[in-house]
Structure formats: structure tokens, C-alpha cells
Amino acid sequence: MTKLSSKDVLRSDQFSKAEIDLIMETARTYEAAVDAGEVLDVMKGKVLSTLFYEPSTRTRLSFETAMLRLGGDVITVAEAKSSSAAKGESLHDTIKTVEGYADVIVLRHPQIGAAKEAAEATDQPVLNAGDGAGQHPTQSLLDLYTILKEQKKVDGLTIALAGDLRNGRTVHSLALLLANYDVRFLFVAPDALRMPTEIVEQVKAAGIDVQETENLSQAICEADVLYMTRIQRERFEDPAEYERLKDAFILRNDALASAKPSLTIMHPLPRVNEIDPDVDAFAGAAYFRQSANGVPIRMALLALVSGRA
């Protein structure tokens, strides 16, 4: 049986290609089982602890659903800040305590490196559900899974990442994960919010063709996948620059006239106004399916790190 080389899931770039394939295949198997109405007992008798130092309902519910659909149980700290941490306990001590209860730990924390620190404190598997500006590997894996499901392949695709590419943890992780494949990237961002040079360099070093542009309309014409993120006023030093650009980074139906009919539109959610609700009716508007894909991906990860898949 193939295995993951680490029982922790900390970074989107920790996996070999074979491991990524294993995760995708395992997710597919579980998704098919759930769709067929099967009641699984893969994690029967096991307890997952979710530990959220900042709220993220989407990610928390997705992990909890994954554990429950595998037949396991869940204990929840939806707002860890207001509990032991408030009494001055270190993350290390909290993790050492939770390892006495749970078999797997999912951690969301506002500080970069928190998940790694947690993983070093315990022998139980730790899954990083976002560590501040750091990593959010399960998001990247479900993004990849979504592309595979919507486009039936990844190799050969032109993938546009659009919006705030400077500050977006999500797009950084996804770019690095997709660098395992034979893709072409369009990085679409205002000049002030361009993809960090080190990510661009790392992706190019992997042999990927990268084109940077400010022109979303042009990118839409060429893309097989459009991954939208929001640009926020407070990220701009010059408010006039924000006013000039904001409308160009809102996706509306009219912009899709020149898109490929097979275009897949993705978004990590929540959206505010960066995708007009009219776009939801577009066949390739995949963001809610993308969100739902979090469940089979997290089922796969929970089972794999527990040696149950």
C-alpha cells in the first residue's frame, strides 16, 4: 500500500507527484462512495479535534463533515482564542493536551509556522487548516481536485490566477502545487498586487510558462481555468489606484462572451462583490462545487494520515 511520507499535512509543496496522485485517487473513491449512499466506517472509533484560533466556518465544517462521513467522531474548539490560550497556555501545551484526547488534530492559527510547531509537539497527525499568511495546503489540494474534475485533466491547461496575487496565500500555494504539472500560467493582477517574484521564479524554474498581465479581459479569452480572488482597498497605498482598478477585477457575465465555452471559474470563497451573482448561472462557474470538493479531499487526507486508507 502506498503511503504518505509524512503523517502531517503542513505545506502544499510537501507532496511528491505520486502522493498527490494518491490523494486525488483516494478522494475520488470516497466521493463515489458517499454519492452512492454508502455509510463508511474507515475512521470508526477515531476522534478528530478541530482547533480554530481564528474562525473559519467553511474550513471547520468541511473537515468535520469529512470525519463524520468516514464514520469517525469530532470534538470542536471553534474559538480557541477564548479558552486555554486566554489563560496563558502555550500552543505546545495545548497540543500536548489535545493529543491526550484526539487521534488527529486540525489546526487553524493566525501565525505563520503554527502548524509546524504543533506537529513538532505531538506524535498525532496534524493537518494545517491555515496558518496566517503561511500555508493552507488542503485548500490547494481541493483546488487541484476541482480542476481535475471540471477539466478532466491538468496537463496542457492555461490557468489564470487573478486579483490580489501579492497577498493571497491561496494563489501562492496553488501556483506551487500546479508547478508539478505541465500547465501555462497567466498571473493577472494590478501592478501593486503582482505575484511575488520568488513564486514566479520558483514556478519558472519548474519549467512552467508564465505570463504576467493587468488585463483580465484578455486573460479570460485565453484561459481554461480562471481563479478569481478579491482585491481590497486597504492593500493599496494610493486610493486613486484602487478606484482605477477595482471595476476591472469584478467578473461579470459580459466579460464571459469571449471566453472558451469550457472555461472553469473558481474562487476560494467567501466572495463579496468580485464575482457578480449573474455569473453563477454560467455552466463553468465551479466555485460552489469547488467548496464541496473540500469534503472528499479532507476525507482522503484524514484517512491517509491515519493509515486507514
Place this chain on the structure above:
Amino acid sequence: MTKLSSKDVLRSDQFSKAEIDLIMETARTYEAAVDAGEVLDVMKGKVLSTLFYEPSTRTRLSFETAMLRLGGDVITVAEAKSSSAAKGESLHDTIKTVEGYADVIVLRHPQIGAAKEAAEATDQPVLNAGDGAGQHPTQSLLDLYTILKEQKKVDGLTIALAGDLRNGRTVHSLALLLANYDVRFLFVAPDALRMPTEIVEQVKAAGIDVQETENLSQAICEADVLYMTRIQRERFEDPAEYERLKDAFILRNDALASAKPSLTIMHPLPRVNEIDPDVDAFAGAAYFRQSANGVPIRMALLALVSGRA
């Protein structure tokens, strides 16, 4: 097999008489099974999401218990306000996301019409657990179930609804639901807090005999069922009016001397001071049994909307 005509539970007046009978009968079956110590698996492998945009511990725990006693699982957002909604996500988008995780959704929301909006966003069944000043249909159904259990019938009963009848969502819904039966109503309220005219007219149009009064003592003499609600100082324009009336709307043991021995006393809870704790010892003081009846009623609804009953 009889079915509900809609998979959503949004309003207490959405049900036909046959559907109400089905819900009551299904609730009776589940209650008997739980009392007999049976472990049910009606909802095995299914996930309920409770989504509470305002806290209501009683209603949330009751729904969660119902799902667990049916063998199902639960994911909880006890305070939805502090999560995705705070990041600017619309209710529509939140529901589209949760539908990717859960098989059934229970929604509590401060705005009228929120449950309907949620039901329109998703194909999953949505159960309205209270939408502001709007509806709270599962409360009305458990109220009816309680009357049936305590009095062994509904037809022929004199039912007094007392307290703040102007602002009470609970008494509005209950009055409309009971209009399906051959009852007589006593609406007992201060003039400033009378039952809204449209409810009175709607009930009369159904052929129900209605008497409106300010006199709680007189109503207690005649009633088979007394449904108490609280009158609150802030509802009165004239504070002197509140002072004059408040004591008349507090139920104490002495007022029960002239009641029928078989009187059933109900209250949606929580109570503050409108029923004296001494009344709890009265055989017909049914409010805690009423609260417990929320579990079989919600078991019935969860199973019926899921096509599992």
C-alpha cells in the same frame, strides 16, 4: 407512503391536515421507540447542519438531539454571525456552501423571510428554526403535539393564549395551526398587546369561535389549555399601563383554584417571572414536557423531509 408536499419546513400554515396528522403520528412512533431504549438508524450516514445567526440554545440542542437519536450526525454553527457572514458573505452563498457538506439544513436567522431565501438557494431540505418576527413552525408543531399528548385530543377544547399577543411570533403561528381544528379561542391580552386583527380575522374565517379579553382570571376558569407568554415593559408606550397590568399577567397558584383540574399550562420558555415556580408542582404544568416534545417532533420532521420516514 404518504409524504410531505414540500421538503422544506418554512411556515406553520404550509401543511395540510393530512400532513399534520402524519407529522404527529411519526413523532409518536419515534418517541415510543426512544422511550423503549431503541437505537435508531433512520438518518445513519446523514449530516445535519445547524446554522444559528442568533443564539437559541433550546432550539439548537433540540434539533441536534433529534438528529443524533435518529442515528445521524451534526455539524454546528452556534454563532453564525461571527463567521463567514462577518466577512461579507451573503446568506445565499453561505447556504450554497453548506449544501456541499450537509444533507439537511436548520436555519435560525433574525430576518423575516431568511428561511425562504435559504430554501430557494438549495435543493437540500431547509427547516426554519425561527426567522425574526416571522415564523417558527417547529415550535407550533411541538405545541400542537403537546396539546394532543396532554389532553388526548384537540377538537372541542377551549384554548386560551395569554400575554403579549401582539408581538408573539409563537402565538401567531400556533393560532393559525390550531385553526385546522374545531377549537374555541380565548385571546387574553392587555389592550395595547392584542392579537393582530389579521390573525383574528383569519382564524374567524376558518370558523373558529374567538373571544378577546383582558381578564386572565376569567379565562383560567374556562380554559382547557392556557398558553402563557411574557409581557415586557418595553412593549408599552405608557409605563403606567405596564405597571397597572403586569401583575395581572403573572400566573400564581392562587389563580389556579378556579381552574379545571385537567387544565394544561404551556409556555414556550424561557420564562422569567410570568409563571411562579410554585405552579411547577401543578399536575397540568406542562411547559417542561412541552420543551421535551421538541425532540420527537423534530425527529419526525428531519426524517420526513429526508424521505426516511
Place this chain on the structure above:
Amino acid sequence: MTKLSSKDVLRSDQFSKAEIDLIMETARTYEAAVDAGEVLDVMKGKVLSTLFYEPSTRTRLSFETAMLRLGGDVITVAEAKSSSAAKGESLHDTIKTVEGYADVIVLRHPQIGAAKEAAEATDQPVLNAGDGAGQHPTQSLLDLYTILKEQKKVDGLTIALAGDLRNGRTVHSLALLLANYDVRFLFVAPDALRMPTEIVEQVKAAGIDVQETENLSQAICEADVLYMTRIQRERFEDPAEYERLKDAFILRNDALASAKPSLTIMHPLPRVNEIDPDVDAFAGAAYFRQSANGVPIRMALLALVSGRA
């Protein structure tokens, strides 16, 4: 089958020696079963309600894990303050409501006597998870269980309780529980934070040898078990007194040089700075194992009060 004489767990001094033995033996059985990977169904079909009027993540998760590992289900009120209580409901009414949902109730409350009040309101078993400055009996039982596991016995041991002995609910309860055994006590505290006279007298009346001291180093040399608690600045009337003493009550590796190699170090957690992290590597540093022991002890109590063990 031996039984507990009460279905409620309210105080650490409510148990006979035979009952304590039963609890320890039951905990051992469940711990072995969990370690062996057995999936238990002792509480299958039963629902536990945790009701926390003040946050205590450690205690709540430990109880919830215990119930889940017994095959039961859980409904949670992690912050009861913000719910029905906020609407003016009495503890009595809240308990009467929850008894309609759950089969067992775990209560954490800031007021002394709250657990007793809750137990009097309901026929369901109530387990006290801490009532203010009052009792925290399940903590004392897991402390005893830890001593038994670490030292293989209790009789004959020299047990040092150190730190703030005046205000520590934990050390009071533990002292009274250990008075059932043939131990020797060292009470190690600054003069301002000495063990209350009534506890000292009660323990002596049970025939226990007690020595009181301010000298932690000396106590470490003699002890088989060292139970550390934190001394807090705000407990001292004279800040200079706190400054003089605080360093003497921080445990560091150098102080362990003169300890018995078999010394067991305990702490109720969370710790802030009263045990240096370097001490964690000491073989007898048992505080995280102690915390984990909360699960089998609470499994035993849940099953015993429910008549399932």
C-alpha cells in the same frame, strides 16, 4: 454488580473507598480497551449534554471524548452564558429543559453549589465539572488515577502539594480524596497562601501525617509525588512578598537533582511559567499524561452513573 450510591458526581468526598476502587478499576478497563483499538458501544444511543457557563476547553473536550469513545453522542453548550441564561432563565429551568434532551448532564458553573442545585432539579445524572471555588471532583479522581498509574500504589507515598494552597480548589479536593489512603502530606506554600486550617484539620483527623513548609527544595528531596500549582501576584496583599517568593515556586531542572529518580511531577494545567519547559523531559514529568487520564476516568463515571458499567 457494585454501583455508585448516587447517580450524581458532585464532590470528591462523596465516595466510599469501595466506590473509588470501582471507579479506578472501571477506568483501567476502558483505557485498556481504547489502547487495544476496541470500538465500544457502552453508551450507544445515549446523549450527553455539556453545559459550560464558563469556558474550560480541557474539561469539556475530555468529557466529550469520553462520551464519544463509549459510543455515545454529545450536544454542547460551550458558552452557556451567552444563551438562555442571558434571557433571564434560571439554572433550574435550563436544567429542566436539557433533561428533556440529554441522558447525562455535565455542568461547569462559576457559582459554588450550582452542581448540587442542578442535580436537585433533575432525575438525570449530573456531573460537576467545576462549580466556582467549590468542587471539581472528576479532576481529583483523575489525579488519584494518575498517582496510581505512575507510582503503582498510593499507600506509603509522600505527597507534596505546592504553590497556592489557600485558593486552589484542585488541591483542596485532592487532599480530601487522598485522605482515604495511608499517605504523608507535605503542604508547601508561602505563609500567605497556606492550606486552609479546616482542610489541614480534616486530613489530620483521618490519621494522616501532615507537614507544612515554605521550602520547596526540601520538599522535593522527600517527595514521591510533587503536585505543583501556580502562585499569582494578585493573591498577595503585599507585592514585595510576592516578589520575594515567586522564584522559589517555579520548578526548574536544577531543583530536581536532589529529587528521587522515581519522583512524579503533576500539575492540573494550564501552566504559565511555574514549571520550566525543560522539566518536560524528566521521566516523571507526568502532567500531560495526567491530563490524558481525564478521558478514562470520565468514561468510567459516565458509564457508572448511567448504570452501563
